[in-house]
Amino acid sequence: MNPRSLTLPGKRGGEEIRFLVVALLIFAVGACGPFCGDGKLNLSHDTLNPTSFTCPPNANDYKYDLKGTLDADNQTGKKITVKSMATAAVVSKLAGNWGISVGQKSGAENIDFSPKTIDSGSKTTFKFTTPWNCTNNGGNTTETYADFKLQLVIVTDNGTYKADLPTHRMKMAA
Secondary structure (H helix, E strand, C coil), X not given: CCCCCCCCCCCCCHHHHHHHHHHHHHHHHHHHHHHHCCXXXXXXXXXXXXXXXXXXXXXXXXXXXXXXXXXXXXXXXXXXXXXXXXXXXXXXXXXXXXXXXXXXXXXXXXXXXXXXXXXXXCEEEEXXXXXXXEEECCCCCCCEEEEEEEEEXXXXXXEEEXXXXXXXXXXXXX
């Protein structure tokens, strides 16, 4: 037997060893799966409350809050610090008489939220509050409402993330 080569019975020498090395590498990478993560901040399971609000008659700049949650799973391999959160709103549907139009944009900057950090490999639920307001001159004779498509914009030290939220309907009382 040549001391510089290893030949196993029934195989062609180094091919089997290469096969085993490749198989072990595939197994090692595959086994990493849930422990290594996908290297992202994954966002899911958003909620919004209320999803519908009726503005009282004869209200002028009536203020109310939308409260929401968003699950976050930090698979980036490092702690993430959230610098700010904001909401972006786009009018998606109108019924009745409005001084706005479909496609019009609005939103709120620097909304209240917690937590401010997410450790690597951790999961958390963001809780946030965004201010809203409405004006209702009253006297609505038909059903009057506006639907808003909402998005949560999260600015972190690891980049900016956006998550679609449930639609919010603002109704006008008669």
